[in-house]
Amino acid sequence: MCGIFGYIGHRNASKLLVKGLLRLEYRGYDSSGVVVKNGQLQSYKDIGKISEMASSLPRMKGSMGIAHTRWATHGGVTQDNAHPHLSNDGKVAIVHNGILQNSDTLRKRLVKLGVKLNSETDSEIFCHYIAMELDRGKEPLEALQNVLALTRGTWGLCVLFEDYDFVLCARNGSPLIIGRGKDEMFISSDPHAIREHTDQLVALEDGQIAKLNSLDFQVMQTDGKEVKSNLLDLEEDWGESELGDYPHFMLKEIHEQSQSLQHCISGRLRHAEGTSVLGGLQIRPQELAQLPHVRLIGCGTALHAAQIGQILIEQWARIPAVSHVASEFNANDPVINPKALHLAISQSGETADTLSAVKEIQRKGADVYGVVNVVGSSIARQCGKGVYIHSGPEQSVASTKAFTNMVGALALFALQLGRSRHLSKTKGKSITREMRMLPDKIRSYLENPGSIDEAVELVTKAKSVLFLGRGISSPVASEGALKLMEIAYIPCLAYPAGEMKHGPIALIEQDYPVVVIAPNDGVQDRTLNAIHECKARGAKIILIHEEGDPISEVGDVCISIPSTIPMLTPLLSVLPTQLIAYHAALALENDVDRPRNLAKSVTVE
Numbered sequence: 001m002c003g004i005f006g007y008i009g010h011r012n013a014s015k016l017l018v019k020g021l022l023r024l025e026y027r028g029y030d031s032s033g034v035v036v037k038n039g040q041l042q043s044y045k046d047i048g049k050i051s052e053m054a055s056s057l058p059r060m061k062g063s064m065g066i067a068h069t070r071w072a073t074h075g076g077v078t079q080d081n082a083h084p085h086l087s088n089d090g091k092v093a094i095v096h097n098g099i100l101q102n103s104d105t106l107r108k109r110l111v112k113l114g115v116k117l118n119s120e121t122d123s124e125i126f127c128h129y130i131a132m133e134l135d136r137g138k139e140p141l142e143a144l145q146n147v148l149a150l151t152r153g154t155w156g157l158c159v160l161f162e163d164y165d166f167v168l169c170a171r172n173g174s175p176l177i178i179g180r181g182k183d184e185m186f187i188s189s190d191p192h193a194i195r196e197h198t199d200q201l202v203a204l205e206d207g208q209i210a211k212l213n214s215l216d217f218q219v220m221q222t223d224g225k226e227v228k229s230n231l232l233d234l235e236e237d238w239g240e241s242e243l244g245d246y247p248h249f250m251l252k253e254i255h256e257q258s259q260s261l262q263h264c265i266s267g268r269l270r271h272a273e274g275t276s277v278l279g280g281l282q283i284r285p286q287e288l289a290q291l292p293h294v295r296l297i298g299c300g301t302a303l304h305a306a307q308i309g310q311i312l313i314e315q316w317a318r319i320p321a322v323s324h325v326a327s328e329f330n331a332n333d334p335v336i337n338p339k340a341l342h343l344a345i346s347q348s349g350e351t352a353d354t355l356s357a358v359k360e361i362q363r364k365g366a367d368v369y370g371v372v373n374v375v376g377s378s379i380a381r382q383c384g385k386g387v388y389i390h391s392g393p394e395q396s397v398a399s400t401k402a403f404t405n406m407v408g409a410l411a412l413f414a415l416q417l418g419r420s421r422h423l424s425k426t427k428g429k430s431i432t433r434e435m436r437m438l439p440d441k442i443r444s445y446l447e448n449p450g451s452i453d454e455a456v457e458l459v460t461k462a463k464s465v466l467f468l469g470r471g472i473s474s475p476v477a478s479e480g481a482l483k484l485m486e487i488a489y490i491p492c493l494a495y496p497a498g499e500m501k502h503g504p505i506a507l508i509e510q511d512y513p514v515v516v517i518a519p520n521d522g523v524q525d526r527t528l529n530a531i532h533e534c535k536a537r538g539a540k541i542i543l544i545h546e547e548g549d550p551i552s553e554v555g556d557v558c559i560s561i562p563s564t565i566p567m568l569t570p571l572l573s574v575l576p577t578q579l580i581a582y583h584a585a586l587a588l589e590n591d592v593d594r595p596r597n598l599a600k601s602v603t604v605e
């Protein structure tokens, strides 16, 4: 989604800005631009790929500038709507992430004042109002403070001035990180875009403003009161993520799942005691005894992981658990029990809907634990406690290895919770034994993935595809459908297998593809009913089943996965669905890693 990168120092800014934008590229965007101060403010922006924008970039000599990748919210994908936006006198340039709720009113006011608007965006108003404040004789900081007081909404905002040798930044609901180098400063919406330059990072908090020159920066509250900011502890080196020999990040990340799951569970399993230890999710025995329920929230793939987590917690810990769509969570003024346990699941740690649900829960008096991949991200910091899932960088918009590790981390947590209540050591040991074998089983499946091509041939010819699963396989069906839909653009429907006869069965006609996730899990016989009902109407069944299982007789295309205990099957049954989506997108010649309209991290509500 929208990304910001800024530089103030002694090197050529435009080169560093473009490099910074390329680091943010995987997040998804539709246009980009840079502005550099070289005496005057010199700017360039365009729609399309960053590399194309960069190749047309005029020579820019300055050593101070700001840049942006835009993902359209207000106004179409046009060059005018791309950032940066400049005031009409060319003296103020801004880049903005977030959404202004009262931009219509503010735009109308500008029009009445005779200010020419150059775009359809909400963001543009910032540069004009700031320029008007400067014209009234205000200093830049006061000008920004006055304009922020007019606006309602969210912002990660950077302002560059023709007449001043500093950059102002402000944050409200949209992340901004400052990086201190040697006689140079960096700004970004993503800490990992700065990491190659410095590990001296400071995250702005909501309601804060920062003033930066090449030597120093000050952070203050909106009212100008200076605040002390702490260095951001990213704990681990995020490292470079390059494609290597893979044609796409998605395929690379699918194949990394064995190793990344190993990373997630290693050091956290205690086989001798049949339990696990997640340092960030230690709960006092007294609180545990009184735990009324667990709530898990997330969006998209993280929601599907949350749904699996819900089942694991109920099964192993026997505590009522419920998962929620984060984007719906605040809509109905949810009742929050401060004694309950709340988990926010997110790969990026920046998903605005999830972050907003976290804040709502905290506002109502409860703690939220983060189950997050990106270290130092907004959700991780807002929660202040929780666990990292340790997937490493995930660059493909379609999430794969983060899903596996979210489920892995939630399984560890459910086990820990269960063992501290009634789950027996014997049962716990059977779980730890199976968990330890999973990375190898993932590797062995990926080495021999079965009839993916046949499945791809069926789904790519179809108008739509139905995914079915029962019990713990139902969220896997949802995840498979999401993956195929988002990168192959094939309409997909996911249903609990038993619900199929209550509506989706109307879709079935001759050769209609139905992907059924049917591990040997104790509810398989009823999934079999749904399969027969589909077959009776001419459907072609793409069956994901455990190796050696006689259920394979009913499949038209059979994909066998290694066996494990029922509750851990999602970690294996999801793999063929990822491969089907990947190869279908490839067959349809879609941009696998950057599907249209989507962003890697969705930072607006």
Ligand code: M6R
Binding pocket: 299, 300, 301, 302, 345, 346, 347, 348, 349, 350, 351, 354, 397, 398, 399, 400, 482, 483, 486, 598, 599, 600, 601, 602
């Ligand atoms: O970063 P998050 O895990 O919070 O992201 C949530 C969703 O936006 C994300 O899972 C999305 O659905 C993916 N594109 C799915 O592949």
